[in-house]
Amino acid sequence: MSSKVGTDIAINGDGAVALAWKQINPDVVAAYPITPQTIIVEDFSKYVANGEVDTEFIDVESEHSALTLCSTSSSAGARTFTATASQGLAYMWEMLPITAAMRVPVMMAVANRTVSGPININNDHGDVMSARDTGWLSIFAENVQEAYDMSIIGPRIAEHHEVQLPILVNLDGFILTHAIERMTPLDTQHVRDFVGEFKPLYPLLDTDHPVTHNLMDGPLFYFPHKYQMVVAMNKALDVAREVFAEFAKISGREYHMVEEYRCDDADYIAIVLGSSFGTMKQAVDNLRDEGMKVGVAMPRVYRPWPADEIAALCKGKKAVIVMDRHLSIGAYGPMFPEVCASIAVNGKMPEMYNFIYGLGGADTMVSDFMSVYKTVEAGKANTINYLGVKE
Amino acid sequence: MSAPLTLKELNKDIPDRLASGHRLCAGCAEGIIARQILMGTDKDVIVSCSTGCFEVSTTIFPYTSWNVPMIHTAFGNGAAGCAGVETAYRSLKRQGKIDKDIKFVNFAGDGATYDIGLQALSGAMERGHDMLFVCLNNEAYMNTGIQSSSATAKGASTTTSWNGAVAYGKKEASKDVTAIMVAHNIPYVAQVAPHNWKDLVGKARKAFECGGPSFINALSPCPRGWRFDSKDTISISKLAVETCVWPLFEVVDGEYALSSESQRIADGKVEKKPITDWIDAQGRFKHLKDERWSNIVEEIQADVDKRWNKLLKLCSL
Ligand SMILES: Cc1ncc(C[n+]2csc(CCOP(=O)(O)OP(=O)(O)O)c2C)c(N)n1
Ligand code: SF4
Numbered sequence: 001m002s003s004k005v006g007t008d009i010a011i012n013g014d015g016a017v018a019l020a021w022k023q024i025n026p027d028v029v030a031a032y033p034i035t036p037q038t039i040i041v042e043d044f045s046k047y048v049a050n051g052e053v054d055t056e057f058i059d060v061e062s063e064h065s066a067l068t069l070c071s072t073s074s075s076a077g078a079r080t081f082t083a084t085a086s087q088g089l090a091y092m093w094e095m096l097p098i099t100a101a102m103r104v105p106v107m108m109a110v111a112n113r114t115v116s117g118p119i120n121i122n123n124d125h126g127d128v129m130s131a132r133d134t135g136w137l138s139i140f141a142e143n144v145q146e147a148y149d150m151s152i153i154g155p156r157i158a159e160h161h162e163v164q165l166p167i168l169v170n171l172d173g174f175i176l177t178h179a180i181e182r183m184t185p186l187d188t189q190h191v192r193d194f195v196g197e198f199k200p201l202y203p204l205l206d207t208d209h210p211v212t213h214n215l216m217d218g219p220l221f222y223f224p225h226k227y228q229m230v231v232a233m234n235k236a237l238d239v240a241r242e243v244f245a246e247f248a249k250i251s252g253r254e255y256h257m258v259e260e261y262r263c264d265d266a267d268y269i270a271i272v273l274g275s276s277f278g279t280m281k282q283a284v285d286n287l288r289d290e291g292m293k294v295g296v297a298m299p300r301v302y303r304p305w306p307a308d309e310i311a312a313l314c315k316g317k318k319a320v321i322v323m324d325r326h327l328s329i330g331a332y333g334p335m336f337p338e339v340c341a342s343i344a345v346n347g348k349m350p351e352m353y354n355f356i357y358g359l360g361g362a363d364t365m366v367s368d369f370m371s372v373y374k375t376v377e378a379g380k381a382n383t384i385n386y387l388g389v390k391e
Numbered sequence: 392m393s394a395p396l397t398l399k400e401l402n403k404d405i406p407d408r409l410a411s412g413h414r415l416c417a418g419c420a421e422g423i424i425a426r427q428i429l430m431g432t433d434k435d436v437i438v439s440c441s442t443g444c445f446e447v448s449t450t451i452f453p454y455t456s457w458n459v460p461m462i463h464t465a466f467g468n469g470a471a472g473c474a475g476v477e478t479a480y481r482s483l484k485r486q487g488k489i490d491k492d493i494k495f496v497n498f499a500g501d502g503a504t505y506d507i508g509l510q511a512l513s514g515a516m517e518r519g520h521d522m523l524f525v526c527l528n529n530e531a532y533m534n535t536g537i538q539s540s541s542a543t544a545k546g547a548s549t550t551t552s553w554n555g556a557v558a559y560g561k562k563e564a565s566k567d568v569t570a571i572m573v574a575h576n577i578p579y580v581a582q583v584a585p586h587n588w589k590d591l592v593g594k595a596r597k598a599f600e601c602g603g604p605s606f607i608n609a610l611s612p613c614p615r616g617w618r619f620d621s622k623d624t625i626s627i628s629k630l631a632v633e634t635c636v637w638p639l640f641e642v643v644d645g646e647y648a649l650s651s652e653s654q655r656i657a658d659g660k661v662e663k664k665p666i667t668d669w670i671d672a673q674g675r676f677k678h679l680k681d682e683r684w685s686n687i688v689e690e691i692q693a694d695v696d697k698r699w700n701k702l703l704k705l706c707s708l
Binding site: 027028030054055056058059060061062064065068069070071072073074075076077078080094095098102204205206207210211212213214215216217218221 | 435436437439446447450451452453455457458459460461462463464465467468470471472473474475476478479480481482483485486489491493510511513514515517518
């Protein structure tokens with residue numbers, strides 16, 4: 001196994017994604033600058049300039065065109081990547097459901113950042129959560145290593161012929177994109193062998209077999225076509241599990257649909273996405289030292305939503321706390337109803353609490369996360385709570 | 392494809408790329424123009440479309456009117472969509488994964504060209520994608536029911552620029568997107584109209600073969616939106632050129648040149664018809680016959696003259 005693993009390097013999250021892209025060597029990359037994603041395409045365009053990749057790199061005039069170009073390039077038969085954040089993802093929004101409905105496995109790294117207004121460049125999950133109902137696969141990284149690993153795993157899930165859906169690879173803005181961490185890359189040949197050749201199903205460039213892509217549907221066909229995407233998403237659950245297992249073999253790093261930390265015997269568990277998982281693990285350790293039976297989990301794959309794993313995880317717990325780094329103003333955090341629903345359809349409800357935290361990059365420390373569990377244990381939590389905001 | 396164009400040649404050699412089974416209105420010029428454009432190359436061609444009458448009428452699932460690969464994504468991004476396919480082609484070709492010679496064309500309405508799609512079009516032209524962008528210019532948003540666009544002529548009544556007690560229809564003259572495309576310094580830009588197939592197919596050939604981005608602005612008479620009889624599409628198209636409302640010309644590497652009837656008018660061999668001929672032929676201008684708006688008709692004539700004289704200068708420079 002060790003022969004397949006390179007020497008450790010120090011790198012930031014954006015650089016790690018760019019490195020993964022370099023090793024994969026996609027056919028087309030199109031992108032538009034936006035903080036905190038910019039380093040990905042800056043680094044990658046250096047690889048292009050130095051002839052280290054075969055990629056056709058296109059500096060487009062907007063994110064709308066970036067994703068359009070990616071979707072049609074992928075339809076044409078080229079492995080195609082892009083990256084964005086925040087306003088960029090919002091500007092692409094029209095093309096998100098279209099790209100998914102086209103069933104093209106475009107990969108997009110999202111350096112998660114809040115959306116205006118007010119303008120704020122820091123991390124929360126407002127951008128990706130606004131994209132969650134569009135038919136894209138969506139996976140999260142906890143740290144720089146995972147940002148790299150998920151960039152290699154992502155295309156494998158997306159390009160599977162029974163899946164054929166685009167994928168969002170999420171890494172928290174600044175917390176991961178700009179933080180330099182120690183990381184163990186794979187060697188390029190192993191990355192290439194793992195990811196393999198892109199085998200498009202009905203490439204437009206096959207002019208001997210002309211096809212019409214993205215036609216107009218009447219009511220008779222629109223719903224069935226959407227249902228086909230549901231089937232593909234369901235299939236992606238199995239495919240993701242298989243791909244994680246395969247990746248473990250070449251890297252020694254094991255990933256799961258839902259990552260768990262000290263949840264087995266816990267009375268109180270929290271569910272959180274992205275880099276906060278790491279911070280919460282520390283909070284859990286501290287509280288365990290104090291004798292509290294707490295745990296934390298992270299849905300690695302957010303779409304397809306791993307409902308069964310979530311239900312199993314929450315079974316028999318005293319309380320489940322859902323940590324949302326975004327809010328649907330006038331309702332809950334986006335993940336809270338999903339967790340509630342997953343448990344409700346499978347059995348008895350524990351106490352359920354929703355904590356909204358860290359919007360617009362607001363710092364959330366280990367001690368803040370410790371207070372979450374303590375508030376719940378003391379019976380002082382509301383159904384919905386705004387961490388660090390005076391109510 | 393350098394031999395001179397004859398009807399016989401067009402009938403025989405070029406396969407039908409757009410089948411006759413489409414759902415455009417009777418008398419719609421868009422299908423006529425697209426078929427003529429696609430006769431402009433005998434290489435494999437991939438078509439991309441912006442949302443609009445032409446796209447929805449040719450791609451209603453589970454049918455397609457297309458005998459060549461065709462892709463549509465959305466309304467304002469036809470140029471980016473076409474550019475994506477062309478980029479994939481360039482990448483795969485450079486890597487030796489494909490060895491065909493393929494041409495790329497995007498069809499877009501005037502709304503998708505002049506308004507919402509202008510940014511993507513400008514970006515694609517500036518980046519130099521080897522593709523042809525064709526504007527099917529019916530001078531309004533027809534697919535959504537005849538709303539005014541920035542290509543709509545002054546004085547035209549549309550469903551968002553009605554004529555009424557105090558209004559004569561659209562207040563502004565159309566913007567000159569052909570000139571904006573020339574300003575991109577691309578190798579080939581032209582204006583065409585569907586009644587003149589020889590001029591149109593000849594220009595399409597040049598556009599496909601210019602070795603870079605090209606733009607063709609095609610006047611596309613619309614019986615529904617312009618309010619004329621379906622049988623009159625071709626005569627209306629001709630009238631647009633004869634009145635100099637829609638001059639036929641091309642700009643090759645920045646050099647302007649008139650063609651066909653427009654050249655003959657410039658040479659004084661044929662007389663330029665008055666704007667009233669154009670206005671009288673279409674229901675969208677009917678209200679302008681009212682005495683109240685005679686000054687507007689004069690303004691329209693003055694604007695046509697001004698643009699025509701400017702074009703004559705550009706062509707003789
Ligand atoms: C972002 C967006 N806004 C509005 C529409 C609605 N829409 C679809 S086609 C169309 C009009 C198309 O007009 P034009 O480009 O002039 O083409 P035509 O139908 O006249 O040939 C509009 C407004 C849309 N599809 N997408
Ligand atoms: S409305 Fe006009 S442009 Fe649209 S299909 Fe009918 S005739 Fe053609």
